[in-house]
Amino acid sequence: MAHFYQGASRPAEDVGYPVMSETRESSNEYDPHLEKGMLPEVEWKPSSKEYAVMATLAIISLMVALDATILVSVLPTLAVDLNGTATDAFWAGTSYLLTSAVCQPFIAALSDIFGRKELLLVSIFLFTLGTLLCAPVARTFTVFFVGRSIQGIGGGGIITLGQVIFADIVPLRQRPKFFALVQISWALGSVLGPLIGGLFVEHATWAWCFYINFPFCAIGLILVPIYVKLTTVKSSLVSKLARVDWIGGFLFIGGLTSFLVGISWGGVQYAWGSVQTIGPIIVGTAGVVLAIVWEIYGAREPFLRPSLFRSGSALATYVCALFQGFILFCALYYVPFYFTAVKFESPVQAGLDIFPATCVLLPSSIVTSLITTRMGRYRWAIWSGWVITAIGCGLLVLLDADTETAAWATILIVFGIGHGMLLTSLNIGIQAVSNVEDAGRAAAMYAFMRALGMSIGVAVGGSVFLNVMINELAELGLPESIAHNSEVYVEALSQMDPEDPVRIASLQAYVTGFQGVYWTITATAIASFFISLVIKRFSMDKGLQSDFTLEGGRAVKAPLMASSSSTMVPPANYSHPGSNGTHSSNYTQSAFGADSPYSSANASQVSQMGWQTRDNVAYDNTTGLARRDSIVAYYIQPGGRIVSVNLHPNARRSGEMGSTSDLGMQHFGAATNVDGRYDPSSESLLQEVRAGDQLGPYPAEYEAGITNVTPAWIPTR
Incomplete structure (x- = not known):
């Protein structure tokens, strides 16, 4: 028996x-079952319970995505109003992304112990608190940075728990199709953020970039307790606290934060070879290494499961997710900046100018989701997505002061198609290559790697732009202070005579700085394509195997009695x-x-x-x-x-x-x-x-x- x-x-x-x-990964034998798929497509349709959870996650994901990008076109005005510098403006975005990234794996692990609904509510509360500190409380950049950092923790929790909850309630084969709802919200918020931010700057005040969050926060705090009812085995608070990997969490979060601070300071606030830059990087690297050793050999219940990284396919997919976040946020920050600094367009117009990427990114993601669900295959979308993304990144290098509208619109369309394909395929790919029992943690790790790439992307992009622009300014005989105050200097530049040699030379320096960023993301996209070739074919026909069950939902458990x-x-x-x-x-x-x-x-x-x-x-x-x-x-x-x-x-x-x-x-x-x-x-x-x-x-x-x-x-x- x-x-x-x-x-x-x-x-x-x-x-x-x-x-x-x-x-097939461990054998040279051809296995026809891996190509045909062992199981037929699971006939699963969500009930109203699942739809309610999906809608709730989509709404709060839209809020987080808006908040992550809404400051892109606001930074110059923000720096002036809070008496800050270009470096302060840079940290306004980086502080959010940094805390959002480093806390995601630990929050996912805490949700395994304390519950999905509970941690999601805590995340929304932290996001709300951070929003309050940014506006109306903040009057200095110090308070503003604290608010953005708290917002980042809450936003990171919302992002990663959205991934985990989908893995709890939707079978993998159907996940691309239904997770497209959240992907659409995320993509929509990411591309509309700069436009909405520009509208607020021109017609109201930058504080409205934060006031807009409060209705979303209220909706989330109301809907989550009503609909996100995922039940699990009950246990006492003492036993839950005993299960938390406090040592691993402290080492990892502290180490990664120190590392990212050093990376962010390098070439922007301090020289790359300075103690202020090298010190945090070394300390942070040591902290992360110690955390990994602890997770493997010391942790009773590791929050970073070693099983997530024991496949070459999984490692390759995680690296691709990191690089995708890196490329996406470099582009989202520096393409609108190109339109304001080189084309002298208003923040609103700069937000509108990235619409060509918006209008294809969403359909590209949706179509990829539907095809992936239908075929039960994901590698084709990963490979195609990286090829198209690399082409789009390479074409961005052509942007200069004289680029025609049709040209830059076409370039952004190519870029948007590629990233739309990657948004779906990488997310599903990492869950397909992972054990069904690790689906939730794998989804959370994907979200973390992408967020980590975003925070590194903003930091490295800022460093590349600044240093390339400084070198170009030196060759042109202009002061490097222009680069250090590049956002603020745009206003003065726009008032100069078009024939002024200083204006012409400064524009050339801006263009060269942007090209440095675009060459960097082009090389990253090409490298990502070759890395993605390592990813093997795994079946998507997997049931659900989670500790959490949605009350009244239609879970397909694995295995079934x-x-x-x-x-x-x-x-x-x-x-x-x-x-x-x-x-x-x-x-x-x-x-x-x-x-x-x-x-x-x-x-x-x-x-x-x-x-x-x-x-x-x-x-x-x-x-x-x-x-x-x-x-x-x-x-x-x-x-x-x-x-x-x-x-x-x-x-x-x-x-x-x-x-x-x-x-x-x-x-x-x-x-x-x-x-x-x-x-x-x-x-x-x-x-x-x-x-x-x-x-x-x-x-x-x-x-x-x-x-x-x-x-x-x-x-x-």
């Missing part, structure tokens, strides 16, 4: 077993491709009882089954694991997809099998990394799973000493 229980699987290392996994009318067929017999040829394997039951340590980790539904050799049956109530010569435990999803394999050290490769007594190990013909470690993003595919097949029962002599085992059936497809 096989055992399905309402419990969670812990990584195989927790019980001291190395792991073998079978995928079979109906009581299922037919018992002991033992089940399957065939699958192997490097030693396709062969059959007989399955018997694995004894994981109700006392198993797996069942207390996070209460998600997992199936454990495995093969045993013929000797030494003994159920260990301490570990919850039946000890034998060799044991293999499988984590199963609907339809028989094996998402990870736990292999005992005594197990042998199929090529070494010599008799029927080795029945349990005949299966391992398809793998090349039998002795490898746990890889949750790897999958093994069975050729056939028959409806109603039961795994087991054991021969009578295997039942001795096994307790707390409940019969159940393999999920059908």
Whole structure:
């Protein structure tokens, strides 16, 4: 008899077993199932409950996206009103992005412990508090920076929890189509932010850039308690606090903050070789390294799961997400600045000028989402998106004082199409290459990497622009103070005679500075394309395996319990491709009882089954694991997809099998990394799973000493 229980699987290392996994990534064998897809598209449609959650997340995501970009066209006016410099204006944007990025992984981990709804409400509250400090309270840049930093923490929590909640309630195959609602809100807010900010500056005051947030905050604080009702296992506050990875969070957040501050100071506020720049970078790097070591070897419940990074495909996708955020925010900050500084357009007009990118980014993202859902494939969109983005970035280099409207509009259209494709494909790609149990954390890590790229992009973009412009000004015989006050100097420049040599030379310096930024993001896009070629094909046909369930929702859990009318067929017999040829394997039951340590980790539904050799049956109530010569435990999803394999050290490769007594190990013909470690993003595919097949029962002599085992059936497809 096989055992399905309402419990969670812990990584195989927790019980001291190395792991073998079978995928195309670990074998040179051609597997047609990876190309065709093991399972048919899941027929899942959201109920009104899911739609309500999606709408709520879309509304507050729009607010966060607006706030992240609304200051782009406001910075010159803001610097003047608060008696600041270009550096102060630079930090007005960077402080928000920095805190937004560094706190996201920790907030996602806290939501696993304290609840999705609770952390989402805290995030909205922090965003509201930060908004209050920025306007109407702020009268100096010091108060303004504090407000923006608090806003960033709240905004980062809203972004990452939106990703995590979608992974809780929507199956992966359908996720691109429905997450497009949030992507549209994010994209719409990102591109409309500069336009709305410009309108406020021209017709009201920059403070309205923050007043506009209050209605959204009120809506979020009302709707989240009503609709975002994700339930999980109850526990005491003391036990929850004990689970928090305080040491890892402190090291990571502190280290990354120090690193980003150093990067942001370099070449802008201090020289790159100065102690003020090098010191924070070194201290920050050491802090992040210590955090990683702690997460791997010391943390009881790491907030940075090592399992997220044990696949080359996952690492490549995370790097691509970081570079996409880097490129996007460099463009969002410096393309509108180009229109105000070189074309002498108003903030409103500069916001309107990026509309060509807006009008194609949204349709591009939506179409990509629909095609990805239909095909069940995502790599084509990642590769195509990077090629188009690289072309768009390269064309930006052509922008100068004489560029015609048709030319720059076409360039922005190309840029928008590429990024629209990447917004969807990278997000879904990282969840496809990850274990189904890590879907929420993987989505949160994607959001973090993109936000980290945004904060680095603004910092590096500002440094590149400033230093390239200073060099050009020096060659033209103009003071470098123009570059240090580039936003403020635009007003004086616009008042000069068009034939004034100083104006002409200054414009050339601005254009050269912008080109430095555009060359940087072009090189980044090209590098990202080649990195994306590492990403392998993984199936999108995965169910949900989360500790959190939406009340009244239509979750498709993985695995599903079979109906009581299922037919018992002991033992089940399957065939699958192997490097030693396709062969059959007989399955018997694995004894994981109700006392198993797996069942207390996070209460998600997992199936454990495995093969045993013929000797030494003994159920260990301490570990919850039946000890034998060799044991293999499988984590199963609907339809028989094996998402990870736990292999005992005594197990042998199929090529070494010599008799029927080795029945349990005949299966391992398809793998090349039998002795490898746990890889949750790897999958093994069975050729056939028959409806109603039961795994087991054991021969009578295997039942001795096994307790707390409940019969159940393999999920059908």
